[in-house]
Amino acid sequence: MSDKASPARGAALRCLGEVTGQGRLLSEAMTGPAWAALAPADRAAAQRMTLEVLRNLDRCDALLKPHLRKAPPLMVRNVLRLGTWELCTGGAAHGVVNDCVTLVSADRKARTMAGLVNAVLRRIAEDGPAAWAKLRVPRLPRWLRDPLRAAWGPQAVAAMEAAHLAGAPLDLTVKDDAAGWAERLGAELLPTGSLRLTEAGQVSGLPGYDEGAWWVQDAAAALPVRLLGDVAGLRALDLCAAPGGKTLQLAAAGAQVTALDLSEPRLARLAENLARTGLGAELVAGDALEARGEWDVVLLDAPCSATGTIRRHPDLPRARQGEGISDLIDLQARMLDHALSLLAPGGRLVFCTCSLLPDEGECQIEEALARHPGLQVLPVEAPGVEPGWRAPEGGLRLRPDYWPARGGMDGFYMAVLQRG
Secondary structure, X not given: OOOOOOHHHHHHHHHHHHHHHHOOOHHHHOOOHHHHOOOHHHHHHHHHHHHHHHHOHHHHHHHHHHHOOOOOOHHHHHHHHHHHHHHHOOOOHHHHHHHHHHHHHOOOOOHHHHHHXXXXXXXXXXXXXXXXXXXXXXXXXXXXXXXXXXHHOHHHHHHHHHHHHHOOOEEEEEOOOHHHHHHHHOOEEOOOOOEEEOOOOOHXXXXXXXXXXXXXXXXXXXXXXXXXOOOOOOEEEEEOOOOOHHHHHHHHOOOEEEEEEOOHHHHHHHHHHHHHHOOOOEEEEOOHHHOOOOEEEEEEEOOOOOHHHOOOOOOHHHHOOOOOHHHHHHHHHHHHHHHHHOEEEEEEEEEEEOOOOHHHOHHHHHHHHHHOOOOEEOOOOOOOOOHXXXXXXXXXXXXXXXXXXXXXXXXXXXXXXXXX
């Protein structure tokens, strides 16, 4: 038996501990010197392991429960979860079990449980793979499942949970010639104009990356800008702009773009993408509530619960318990009111959130219409928009269970507003 576990498994275990034990998001856990020191292949493997274990946490626990008289410490439980997922999805038993035992043995507080880990995982290796396929789709936690059932019904929520378990393909937005790039990349050209790759590999190694022909952006996230139609020559303000996919879309469409975000590090990443794609925008670090000026187009991708992105970020319902959503709803309303004040005569505002909760979407628009006499929701027109996506108040409601045969989409709400 090796006295040292694989770097990828060790990193995955650390990330699992920070998400399940400290309530940190995976994006926060995948930072620091230890993470940076990993070889690129190990980083990719650790990220994949962590994401898949989090997606399947309930299934791992269901298989482990009969083998445990009482719940072990969290670190040991996460080692068992990691090993269970690997063993049930094709991992070689000898390597997986030995590495998991090594991880526990290296921990001063947990080393006495190495024998338990060895025994339990050897049983899982024998019986787990056959039982794995029969396990139910993991359910969302009650704090989120209950309001979603109230909003969309139990069948829709069950379909969303299935989409979350399936994960997400890689979607790209191209500067131009979507059909040509679809052929070159072997991608599906979606009805809304995005490209979709199911087996992407290393993103930076794909054709067109170095020359800046495209950027990564979920198909749902690409729709708010597409609802604006022709924006060439218009003055556009992208509020809460980072990571910048919508800024890049506006710039590629010929708008004169100012991108504002509170986070300077996130704006730095946006600057890198602008340089890679050869697109231009003015970047401003600042508070959206303090933005000034008159703009033909304002895009507000407001801070939200991000519950529409769980298929990409299964850590969200594990690291969060619904705290702070009421504060976000209040902030969204204040941002929406301020954004409306920035519109030039005849200007248009796109409000959007990557949330599945109506309080962060449909209800915000209904209440804004009540607060602002003369405000109207403009008709939603864009290629590929299906009738069933249209919300009663005039916006667009997207959900992870839409396009099931194509691989789904992120949950999003969006509406185009104009003052009377």
